[in-house]
Amino acid sequence: MLAQKPPMGWNTWNTFGADINESLIRESADAFVDTGLKDAGYEYLVIDDCWSEYNRDPVTDRIVPHHEKFPNGMKVVADYVHSKGLKFGMYSCDGVRTCADYPGSFDHEFLDAQMFAEFGVDYLKYDNCYKPNNADGPTLYRRMAMALRASGRDILFSACNWGTDDVWTWIRAAGAHMYRSTGDINDSAESYRNIVKSQADKFGYSGPGCYNDIDMLTVGMYGKGLVGSVGCNDADYRSQFSLWCMFSAPLMLGCDIRHLNEQTLRLVTNRELLRIDQDGECRPPIIRDCLWDDTSRVMLKMLDNNEYAIAFYNMGEKDRTLPMLFTEFGLPAHSGYGFKVRNLFTGEDEGFYKEYMRIPVKAHDCAVYRAQLVRDK
Numbered sequence: 486m487l488a489q490k491p492p493m494g495w496n497t498w499n500t501f502g503a504d505i506n507e508s509l510i511r512e513s514a515d516a517f518v519d520t521g522l523k524d525a526g527y528e529y530l531v532i533d534d535c536w537s538e539y540n541r542d543p544v545t546d547r548i549v550p551h552h553e554k555f556p557n558g559m560k561v562v563a564d565y566v567h568s569k570g571l572k573f574g575m576y577s578c579d580g581v582r583t584c585a586d587y588p589g590s591f592d593h594e595f596l597d598a599q600m601f602a603e604f605g606v607d608y609l610k611y612d613n614c615y616k617p618n619n620a621d622g623p624t625l626y627r628r629m630a631m632a633l634r635a636s637g638r639d640i641l642f643s644a645c646n647w648g649t650d651d652v653w654t655w656i657r658a659a660g661a662h663m664y665r666s667t668g669d670i671n672d673s674a675e676s677y678r679n680i681v682k683s684q685a686d687k688f689g690y691s692g693p694g695c696y697n698d699i700d701m702l703t704v705g706m707y708g709k710g711l712v713g714s715v716g717c718n719d720a721d722y723r724s725q726f727s728l729w730c731m732f733s734a735p736l737m738l739g740c741d742i743r744h745l746n747e748q749t750l751r752l753v754t755n756r757e758l759l760r761i762d763q764d765g766e767c768r769p770p771i772i773r774d775c776l777w778d779d780t781s782r783v784m785l786k787m788l789d790n791n792e793y794a795i796a797f798y799n800m801g802e803k804d805r806t807l808p809m810l811f812t813e814f815g816l817p818a819h820s821g822y823g824f825k826v827r828n829l830f831t832g833e834d835e836g837f838y839k840e841y842m843r844i845p846v847k848a849h850d851c852a853v854y855r856a857q858l859v860r861d862k
């Protein structure tokens with residue numbers, strides 16, 4: 486079965502947009518291995534939009550790889566990615582053109598799926614631009630899912646219709662392994678916070694085999710690249726990355742992985758955070774705003790092995806102490822139980838808390854713990 490855990494990898498779009506080519510892909514595949522991303526579990530290297538010529542081949546009707554960007558075709562690129570022990574992803578669209586105006590797969594689904602399989606593709610991101618008005622979205626996703634299944638290759642199907650048509654209600658049945666539920670992210674605090682707010686109550690639909698995809702991460706972009714926007718600081722990146730983990734969302738990096746700084750690398754390979762993302766039970770967190778305004782959140786996520794993840798998010802502009810009342814999450818004080826916690830950024834055991842926690846958190850930052858529910862001695 487594909488996608489037993491939330492998929493992890495890297496995608497070209499956030500940083501490079503149309504500026505992609507074979508050397509970028511080779512260097513990024515090398516970087517997966519050399520930086521330790523691969524050892525940490527990152528697996529899929531995905532080429533997004535803009536990889537082809539502007540028109541299909543008039544004779545074969547096939548999409549043609551761009552002659553300057555990918556002069557040796559895509560099979561060679563896929564082979565290189567596979568030689569590094571990674572999986573290879575590509576992109577198409579359910580409309581007649583892709584979002585950046587290259588040929589889309591509408592009415593060519595089986596032909597294109599066959600082509601992707603011949604290239605050696607393991608993952609297909611499938612966008613939603615230039616769809617004819619009389620075409621039904623769910624039908625087009627089901628059609629491509631069947632074309633991929635008929636291709637003879639295991640291809641993870643990453644649907645990208647930005648949450649339209651109440652996607653969460655039908656996409657699992659349509660055969661996708663993940664589904665974009667929001668518009669495009671950019672590298673700003675406002676963007677990742679809005680994404681999380683819009684999806685916070687929708688993760689009940691997300692789980693093994695089909696995950697809510699809240700977009701590629703901007704962690705480590707620092708304002709550079711296509712969706713660079715105003716940029717974020719390291720506190721924001723800790724918040725963004727750990728939020729994606731608390732939701733067990735797919736983790737697709739979007740920064741230039743050939744030039745990761747130490748903080749970014751440490752964050753995205755933090756084994757404890759990754760364990761939360763990849764937790765087998767894949768439960769969404771229980772969420773409360775803790776200061777009766779809209780600028781803070783506390784979360785409790787049940788994990789397997791009877792453990793928990795606890796997280797505090799300060800989305801305000803001032804440093805504050807954030808309270809978490811355990812009774813609001815279901816644990817009464819008279820039970821005699823409390824949480825023994827370990828801070829996942831410092832690695833330190835911070836002792837036992839009964840009834841409540843009060844944690845100082847700097848503006849834009851977060852605190853994340855792994856916790857065990859134990860009896861007070």
Ligand code: GLA
Nearest residue numbers: 498533534584585612645669
């Ligand atoms: C849409 C998608 C993005 C990206 C671009 C490519 O906007 O949501 O993630 O794939 O198209 O053009």
